[in-house]
Amino acid sequence: MSPDICIVNFYTTSGRLGLHQDRDESRGSLSEGLPVVSFSVGDAAEFLYGDQRDVENAEKVVLESGDVLIFGGKSRHIFHGVASIIPHSAPKALIEDTRLRPGRLNLTFRQY
Ligand SMILES: O=C(O)CCC(=O)C(=O)O
Ligand SMILES: [Fe+2]
Incomplete structure (x- = not known):
């Protein structure tokens, strides 16, 4: 993918x-299943996912700073979302080096 x-x-x-x-990507991109590549930086997040829009039955995984999730x-x-941010969970060196404010940065790369 590009x-x-x-x-x-x-x-x-x-x-x-x-x-x-x-x-929101093009029909071709979606039908080919071109991935969403997601980078997490800063505080960790409780990430939910599942095959339906159903919070009660969704799977949960903690995404930490530096994790890359590909779907x-x-x-x-898949249905997915962020249930919560875990305060003060970012690596100390990251905060010191970048002065990132409290919270979580997420970057997702996609092909339209
Ligand atoms: O913050 C995340 O891990 C997910 C972000 C997301 O789902 C999106 O930008 O569409
Ligand atoms: Fe999303």
């Missing part, structure tokens, strides 16, 4: 993102 979009989200420590599908192929249309 990513040509980067969406940058910053979550404060009270930030959240409801369950959704990423469907493509059959997983390209």
